[in-house]
Amino acid sequence: MYCFNNDYSEGAHPQIMKALIEASLDQHSGYSMDTHTEHAKELIKKEIQREDADIHILVGGTQTNMITISAALRPHQAVIAAETGHINVHETGAVESTGHKVLTQYSPDGKLTPDLIQKTLDWHTDEHMVQPKMVYISNTTEIGTQYTLSELESLSRFCRQNGLYLFLDGARLGAALTSPINDMSLADIARLTDVFYIGGTKNGALFGEALVITHPDLKPDFRYMIKQKGAMLAKGFLLGIQFEELFQNNLFYDCASHANEMAAILKKTFQDCGFSFLSDSATNQQFPILPNDLIEKLRESYEFQNQQKIDDSHTAVRFVTSWATKEEAVRRFTEDFRRLAGK
Amino acid sequence: MYCFNNDYSEGAHPQIMKALIEASLDQHSGYSMDTHTEHAKELIKKEIQREDADIHILVGGTQTNMITISAALRPHQAVIAAETGHINVHETGAVESTGHKVLTQYSPDGKLTPDLIQKTLDWHTDEHMVQPKMVYISNTTEIGTQYTLSELESLSRFCRQNGLYLFLDGARLGAALTSPINDMSLADIARLTDVFYIGGTKNGALFGEALVITHPDLKPDFRYMIKQKGAMLAKGFLLGIQFEELFQNNLFYDCASHANEMAAILKKTFQDCGFSFLSDSATNQQFPILPNDLIEKLRESYEFQNQQKIDDSHTAVRFVTSWATKEEAVRRFTEDFRRLAGK
């Protein structure tokens, strides 16, 4: 049985594990006040070309979304997301648990646009309704799509004109930045958003999301928010060490490139066999629409998730690759798939 | 410079690091649904002699306190704690951030008693005040003291008679259970409380707190609460592996015993030199009251925290040892201390 059901099945890249072992018996300052974290932040600041950014490395994505959004908003303010946005669907109401409404717009490709945001603004005009104040996007999105530089520029301009904070969830940012169709850099993202994070959990680390705050209004007292939400890791140096490794020797990009390459093989296999996709993804999540009987046969040897029922005999399924996906497993899958699909 | 300022300066016990490395490239189910976590839970259930317990392994202590308390209480209900209780002081209002008041009683030794709890109950009698529903205790306490079996039995009886949940914060439970004056077992704690946790972060693990729920009312839907508060680790197998190691071959107890033994050497040193203590601790936290000029000299070679000003020339300070504290460092400290103290 080989798992394509997510990108967090394995531990960490061996280079990261090695660094963790080596530092394990040293004494470190607690709560991310250690030298490894300091160094990791320097590396990230250099990469994003923003010396003025505040950086906090947190353990997980839901935690990071919840803390960032609740730290930014006053009680009556809301965040706008695509209907498919992770905060709207798969975080058990974490944002609402901090008191804030998630306002959604339907978007077939999982991306927000100024027009969609404007629709929400048009509707929310007085104190009988919540006040939209932040825009949440994810890159890659929950369905594997990604923003172009021009799309992000346009969103950024719109948000600034309308007094909205722009927050980019980068749980799978590595996959976006190394995809064949990507045309932006971490520095672009730092320039165009107000706050974003660089996902480690799904890209080589045991865990860890590096939150980058560039908007000055969002910086004050952020460590209080981390602590209050139970997210301040006692041994914060573990986070620092992992991001040191990710941002040395190109590891962050190498891990993501590998994941995308493995997904590209899967994508080509599905395409060659004549299947269509739920979304057009150039990244490590692929959503082919397959016949249910083929899905059943594949499940004898492979794990993957159902995404959405298409009709009585077809289902869109999700295949995910990662830094740890073995090429031989992908090759074997390709052979098995072609055979089972009769192509 | 050697650090006695906390028990989370180092990484994990080598045996745990080894297990983490070995499993790093395997594929595991996500979100603590893996086989390592399953095994760790079995080991803990056996140790506590409660097959019916629900166990959830979480990353950190504040997180565990916040989730447990907010999952147990209805909106108008409150938790009772000693004034020194971690939830009252050092968690940045995490409990209040979920909507609940922490009701406190002053207790010189950091422990609650039925009499102290009764005082709070006497005062809270109608709907114009919050309704006390849970009692929070820590063992060891924040000032190194610990409960006896008879004290815990008496608290347990009182709480059950008064419809109060009894929750024991065991961030330093290892230290309590291996102290020379301890007279209770994990099985006793499981029997006498409604929910408690076994601390890993401060006792050999990189991180991890194993929450044990025995009261049936506290079990339903607990995983929803974990996820909502951003505390469901994607790679939950990391937690499972660590607790597998802690509860095999006595590692949990060995780590804590070592910490207590190192602290006993420090304690004897302070006593021999004629100093008194803020609290009477037989565990890995010691709070000697020292002259300020001596403290200043010690700080040239050792890190430790101020706990409390005593008078203009004396301060109670905190020395903490852990599974990783080196005996040679303790011996060197002893010599340095005797010399500087002029004894």
Added chain:
Amino acid sequence: MYCFNNDYSEGAHPQIMKALIEASLDQHSGYSMDTHTEHAKELIKKEIQREDADIHILVGGTQTNMITISAALRPHQAVIAAETGHINVHETGAVESTGHKVLTQYSPDGKLTPDLIQKTLDWHTDEHMVQPKMVYISNTTEIGTQYTLSELESLSRFCRQNGLYLFLDGARLGAALTSPINDMSLADIARLTDVFYIGGTKNGALFGEALVITHPDLKPDFRYMIKQKGAMLAKGFLLGIQFEELFQNNLFYDCASHANEMAAILKKTFQDCGFSFLSDSATNQQFPILPNDLIEKLRESYEFQNQQKIDDSHTAVRFVTSWATKEEAVRRFTEDFRRLAGK
């Protein structure tokens, strides 16, 4: 200028004002523990034929929705509403401010059905998503439509089968119960829902909503919730006196009947002039779709709200009548309208 923009422009029915004056200099017990409130509850219990109900009279609707929903749900649970539901749109995120997500379904007539609710249930299946636990409906709805007895029975059966609480917002319940197409009684509603309220603010009272709780799980400690949310009126006897009057001598029904009759005249006027409606309402809110230039002319003498843009030259507007609407004003409007509409 005459106002049709809402049903809370005037104070209270003279019979209610008289009762308030008469009791003003008496001494009453505070916080709704007075004899008038006791009597009002008895009158309501008789009307709904449920001696076992718990009744609490609150000041306003948003307050009542927020308290009822937050008292009923555990932190990870959510309430299902129509997209147009008042709690989803016009309460400034009050429900979310207590930590709970509002899950919505689009419904053209503002009413929920078992099929729509089932869609939400199908989607919410594990701990990565909120758990639906309550269904919120309003009668009349926000767009003037209303449930039939058979629809309510079907919703009630579905909710009980699926472990969902059924909550009916009756801010305009009088209008529903006295409409020409109504086929249910207050007793039916008490039997088929788990909790509902009888609106006074929009039906003859200065303010006041009588919440009726029939489900035993929703009763405990409800007064704590009222107090905690700042909703316990010191002079609660003011609420009791008003509901005493409403449920004596048929005043509640008379007030609502008058409002509906006035609206029926408006409706006939719009129909006679050939205009269509946004929704099919037999109650005190009418939503005709009118040409923008006609709307502009009407605004010179009448106040009413825009509901929704239909196309570049037409808008759906809202006309609301109440117990206080003067028949002569409606007659005058009718004449003005026919003249301005050129019919």
Added chain:
Amino acid sequence: MYCFNNDYSEGAHPQIMKALIEASLDQHSGYSMDTHTEHAKELIKKEIQREDADIHILVGGTQTNMITISAALRPHQAVIAAETGHINVHETGAVESTGHKVLTQYSPDGKLTPDLIQKTLDWHTDEHMVQPKMVYISNTTEIGTQYTLSELESLSRFCRQNGLYLFLDGARLGAALTSPINDMSLADIARLTDVFYIGGTKNGALFGEALVITHPDLKPDFRYMIKQKGAMLAKGFLLGIQFEELFQNNLFYDCASHANEMAAILKKTFQDCGFSFLSDSATNQQFPILPNDLIEKLRESYEFQNQQKIDDSHTAVRFVTSWATKEEAVRRFTEDFRRLAGK
């Protein structure tokens, strides 16, 4: 039976009831956007000599405290109060329900001082603890005492130096301002605090608390907060009319003076009979310490509350007078008391 148990037993002053009746059949704009409210605000601004103040008239005290505090604080911030502060004791955790900790200091006279606040600041120094940001005082206090101008000036100076908002709960502000020992005006309070309110519920109105915001940081979007917490009264003109009356023809001060005068008679009675007091109050709440057997006899004809057990045979009780307290009842009480006390 005559009630001295609180100052909200009766309805409203006849002058207010008359105004309510007269306006009852007029059409008013909803949600406090009406002309009466506008006029009331103008009268209050004139009285406090602050044209720049934002004024919002709310229904009740707990509501006003909860909204004001939660609107002012970021999630990690806390409010400082005396242990006896209404928000700490008698609001069922309303402040905590919005996520904020109430930090308390023991104060025998129920008043805060710079020294007491400094103690809290000294303790709260980093992100592991909540951040104090607001100071809550009440005038009169919950035990009938009151601030002098010089005390308020000193608090104001301290709060401004330390970046703390100063919030004065004026539920019984009338009693303070008309007491024989008062030396400040509403204009002083407006000048020295950042936000405060003028209580109507306990001083002549059916209900209503006029919140005055002078600090510019606390003004934005306040109406959103009111609506979100369910506190925006549909018929807000009821609040406006009542404060119009209170601030015309000196009614606000006359009502409070009467209450204080009635209390002074009670106070003199207790003093003359040789009894001491729990607190030194010159206002409408008196807390004599009486023998339990005398208390029992008094209860046959009078209602009043127990405040605190003093010893096995004595209890401090609370007598409260109001604008509506009848002088003849007070005289009768005086006679009864002297007789029963055997003096």
